[in-house]
Amino acid sequence: MSLATAPFSPSSATIAVVTYNRSGLLTRLLESIERMDPKPGHIVIVDNASVDDTADVVESFRERVGTRLVYRRLETNTGGSGGFSEGMRVAYELGSEWIWLMDDDVEVLPDGLARMGKWAPRFRSIQGRRYDYDGSEFYWQYRVAEKMGIPIPFAPAGFDESGYKEMNSGCFEGMFIHRDIVAKIGLPDPRFFIYWDDQLYGWLASRHTTSVIVNEFVLRRTREIKQWDMGIRHMNASSDAYRYYIMRNRAHIKQYYRALGVYRRIPFAAGTALTFVKELIRLLAVERTVRGTSHLFRGLRDGGRIARDRAWKPMPPLSASQPVA
Structure with a gap:
C-alpha cells in the first residue's frame, strides 16, 4: 500500500487528453469536463498534428471549461504513445500531483474526479471503471501474466467489500497516477506508437507501488466499436x-x-x-x-x-x- 496519506485536492490533478482528427469526440469530452464538480487544476490537450478544426474547438472551450487549459499541438502524429508521453511530461512540469490520462473518445462522469480522489490517500496508481458505448459495464483486463507479457482475459470481474482489486497492468483510458511514481518509472515510452504501451507502463508502476482498479464508474465511452x-x-x-x-x-x-x-x-x-x-x-x-x-x-x-x-x-x-x- 502507498505511503500517501495527505487529503486529496482536486486542484492538484491534471487531466491529460490525446486527440487526433476527432474534434467531435473531443467536444463531447470537454463538455463533460465543463460539467464536472469538482474540476481538476489543469486540462492538457495534446493534439497529434490534427488537420481538422481541433485547435478551434480547444480555443472555444478555453474560457468556459472552468479551469486552466493547456494546448500542445505536435508537428507530427506520434501515435497514442507519443501523445501520452507528451501529455504526461507537460502535466508533470506543471507540478501536478495527480495525472489522469484519457483518450478523446470518452466522457467524464460529473463526480468522476471526486470518486478517484477518495482513493488517492491510499494508493498511487489507480484505475477507475467505465461504461461502454451502449451503457453496459466495460470489462478491462487488469492483470497480466507477467512471464508471458499478456493480459489475463478471465481475471475475476467482481469486487468484494474492499471496493478494489490489485492490478499489474494499466490503461491510458483512465489511468490516474501520482507524480512520485512517474518520477521513478519515467514517461510513457513513445517508441511504441500504439499498443502495449499502457499495459507496460502500468506494470512498471506496479513494481513500485500497490496498483489497484477501484469499483468506481468514472468514464463513459462515446465511440461505438465493432465487437x-x-x-x-x-x-x-x-x-x-x-x-x-x-x-x-x-x-x-x-x-x-x-x-x-x-x-x-x-x-x-x-x-x-x-x-x-x-x-x-x-x-x-x-x-x-x-x-x-x-x-x-x-x-x-x-x-x-x-x-x-x-x-x-x-x-x-x-x-x-x-x-x-
Whole structure:
C-alpha cells in the first residue's frame, strides 16, 4: 500500500487528453469536463498534428471549461504513445500531483474526479471503471501474466467489500497516477506508437507501488466499436496498423523485461504466439476476413530488429524536483 496519506485536492490533478482528427469526440469530452464538480487544476490537450478544426474547438472551450487549459499541438502524429508521453511530461512540469490520462473518445462522469480522489490517500496508481458505448459495464483486463507479457482475459470481474482489486497492468483510458511514481518509472515510452504501451507502463508502476482498479464508474465511452460478443467477454475489431504494432511492440516489452531481469525466453515466446493466434481469431471472427495477416508477420520481422538492438535502453526516471513550467 502507498505511503500517501495527505487529503486529496482536486486542484492538484491534471487531466491529460490525446486527440487526433476527432474534434467531435473531443467536444463531447470537454463538455463533460465543463460539467464536472469538482474540476481538476489543469486540462492538457495534446493534439497529434490534427488537420481538422481541433485547435478551434480547444480555443472555444478555453474560457468556459472552468479551469486552466493547456494546448500542445505536435508537428507530427506520434501515435497514442507519443501523445501520452507528451501529455504526461507537460502535466508533470506543471507540478501536478495527480495525472489522469484519457483518450478523446470518452466522457467524464460529473463526480468522476471526486470518486478517484477518495482513493488517492491510499494508493498511487489507480484505475477507475467505465461504461461502454451502449451503457453496459466495460470489462478491462487488469492483470497480466507477467512471464508471458499478456493480459489475463478471465481475471475475476467482481469486487468484494474492499471496493478494489490489485492490478499489474494499466490503461491510458483512465489511468490516474501520482507524480512520485512517474518520477521513478519515467514517461510513457513513445517508441511504441500504439499498443502495449499502457499495459507496460502500468506494470512498471506496479513494481513500485500497490496498483489497484477501484469499483468506481468514472468514464463513459462515446465511440461505438465493432465487437464480437463472446457471452461473458467481447473482442473488438482492429486495424492493419494495430495488427502491425501488436506484434512489433512485443520486442519493446522484451527489451524492458531484459533490462529489469525478468525476461524468460520460453514463456515470453508463448505469449507472443498466443497474441498472434488471438489476432488471427479477431480477423476471422470480428472482421470476417483473412486479409491483414501480412501486417502481423511484418510486425514480427521489424520487432526482431528492435530485439537485437544492443543500444536499446528503457525510458529514464525523472527528477522529482523538475521545475514547474
